[in-house]
Amino acid sequence: MSQIKEPNLPESDVPESMARRRMITSFSLFALAAAIPLGVYEWITNSPKLYGARKPLRRVLDANAAIAKTYFSNTHLVATFPVEEAAKKPRTNGYDGLKTPLPEDWKLQIDRAQGAPLLLTMDDVKALPKHEIVYEFKCIEGWSQVQHWGGVRLSDFMAKYKLGTKSGDAPNPESTDDLYSYVGMETPDKGYYVGIDMESAMHPQTLLAYELNGQPISAPHGAPIRLIIPVKYGVKNLKRIGRMFFSDTRPRDFWAERGYDYYVGL
């Protein structure tokens, strides 16, 4: 037999009293140890909430985000699909922020460090190079669907309008200190709002989308313009963008306030 022989288990002779003592010790420690998981459960469930989640859980979720940022890369792209695989009737889910009609005088508002907010029309946005992506949109609920979106890269948009920096210059990948840490977005009625870390916002697959299956996007999908950010769950893909701003502190986030992880990076 070529295989390694299984050794016998070690044996020894012990006085009966010693064996009994060892059993009592082991079981006592076992009972004590069994209290630990119950204690941990009580501690977590009785902790105050921090931003919608129990404090110990929230702290670890935030640490998870810090870990995820160490291996996040602009070269890690979301898998793309042939356009034929895109859903003909893309699913909608969630109407927060869309419950009132789109204001007639809608303009995309972008707050800047210096000067008045920038107010842009759809024509201003469409002046930038158009990019299309066919990828698997992933909802935090667990479902996913291949969808075909078109729009402009958020990174192009920020470069063109010199956004996201403290200096007011175009974002420069060399000087990350000049970049704000977060992008905040909200719907015109402020009924829905998200915060996104700058790295994910600047990812080359992150779009300000205005087309779905080659057509202007419909109201339930977030007309006239919405965020498509494939490196995040759907909850971060804010529809009907009203205002955009930049900040070094976390912008408020609709679902994070309801106990979800803030980062939700894929």
Next chain:
Amino acid sequence: MKRIVHKHPLAIRWFHWINFPVLFVMIWSGLLIYWAYDPYKISVGSYTLLSFFPDGLYKFLNVPFRLAEGMAWHWVFMWLFMLNGLLYIGYTFISGEWRHLVPNKNSFREAIAVTLYDLGLRKTQPPFIKYNGAQKIAYFSIMLMGVGSVLTGFAIYKPAQFSWLTGLLGGYKAARLEHFILTIGYVLFFFVHIGQVIRAGWQNFQSMVTGFEFIKRSDPPVTPESPGMPDPVAPSPTPNPLPA
């Protein structure tokens, strides 16, 4: 004086008993997550044999509308699950304990014999040292399943950063299903395991706490490798510790 056999090293007992509540939390929080999108079922034609899961079960276990909570617990306790599993695998291989665990070419034949014996279709079971063939296969598989859960878990946790892994596992949807099936596997394992531990009796169970078992004086020495023993009932450590 009493003769004892040292069956489970202290480290193995710690890994086992830490894994129990941690895996419980992972399965429970996983159920909270799964509820939010629960399409899996086993059907024959248009007839659904088994739906994962019926509403009554969700209600009974207080599952509905706890997705955020489920994700938070899942993404916190995953670290403990991975750390404990990694230490277990590392210890098993470094200490040589793997020699008791990894199935060999005889294990499958033995496992069949053990199963027949368990079902009362065979009078004796093949000799073994620590685990019988069925146990080796079951415990080794569960270790591989743990590795599988971590891999499929990462494939759905970070499908963009680890798109190569998600792709390797057949895509995002496939990886989610695989992650789910592995979990069903743990639940099935758990029930068989509990049943077998009960059958095997107190001596066997307490050894997972104390580490040792008493050997009856009348027991012959453990020599399963000695030739010419016609299929004896295994003398040690417990007469009948069965798989899982």
